[in-house]
Amino acid sequence: MKVLAISSSPRRDGNSSALAEAAVKGAVEAGHEVESVHLADYVTGMLDDCRRCRGADGACGIGDGYERLLMDHVVPADALIIATPLYWYGMNGRLKSFFDRLFCYTSGSSPVGEEVSAALQGKRVAALIACEESYRGATLGVEAQFQELTRYLHQELVGVVVGIGNSRGEVASDPSRPLERAADLGRRLFEIRVTDYRLDTPRSNRVWGSPETAAPADETY
Template identity: 70%
Template sequence: MKVLVISSSPRRAGNSAAMAQQAANGAEAAGHEVELLHLSDFVDGVLGDCRRCRDSHGRCSILDEYETLLVDHVVPADAVVIATPLHYYGMTSRLKAFFDRLFCYTSNSAPDGERVMAGLTGKRIGLLVSCEENYQGATLGLVTQFQELTRYNRQELAGVVVGVSNSRGEVKWDPANPLQRAYDLGERLFTTHVTDYRLDTPRSNRVWADHGVPAKPPVAGDEVVSVTSIQ
């Protein structure tokens, strides 16, 4: 499987970047094809007024590599792990711009809109967050936002890892061991049991069968999209 890991921190050797590297290592250990990218290499501009800023061919006129990232890296991936430091109780500004600018494609305004829409759905998503506070409410809004983003995009949120840290590299001292948990998330991206039941979801009364295998794996074509299983 193809796994894309995106580090969205402006600090390339920071704590969330260290978590991103560990997730990439875990995915590689599981035998997947892994690519780790820095968002700052691709995204500079924020969402403008698409009715005014498209060029004559309907493409975004913001002069950065956003479309390259989206079309050539995100769309082909089977799973995407996103790492971000907590910036004012949310994601980094570049990462927010990444999601905001999806609008041009999901509204089917961009020439590649249909291909991007088809490529966004069905992915497994992982979230890695470095945060100075161990107060769980500090990251609650960001986690909730990713739950809704993945739900809307018909994706599965396979796991969330929070590392308490601020000074560069000190995430390794967090006693909750977020580096190992990030590695485990990368390693188990496609085997983690993810469920999000609705009232009419067909299911047995067992979650686990023998040896930790889900008793009823997701069935292709179900109306239900599984998104929440926070580790």
């Protein structure tokens, strides 16, 4: 399977990047085709007024590498590993711009709207967050944001790993072993069972039983 790891921190050797590298290692060990990108190489502009900056054909007019990242790397991927440092109790601004600007490529006025909207759905997503605070509530906002973003896009959020650290590489000293947990998440990207039941969802009364007794994958939504 194709896996894309996106590091959003401007610090290429920072703690969130270390988490991403660990997850990539795990995904490679599992035999997946893995590519890593730094968001700063592609995204420099924020979402603007589409009525003003769209081209005559409806294409986004912001002149950076966002479209290349989206069409050449994100769209073909089966899974995304997304790493961010915690900035003011949320994802960092560049990553927020990445999600904001999906609007330009999924709206009905975009020439690639249908293609991109269809391709975004069904992906598995792993979220990695580096934070200097051990207070559990510090990352709950961004974790909830990842949950709602993936739900809106019909993706599966397979796991969230939070690593505590501030100085470069300090996340390796976190006694909760986030690098190991990130590697395990990368290894099991396509194996982790994700469920989001509704009242009328057909399901077995077994969660971890055999394939015959557990709910089929297509019944988890």
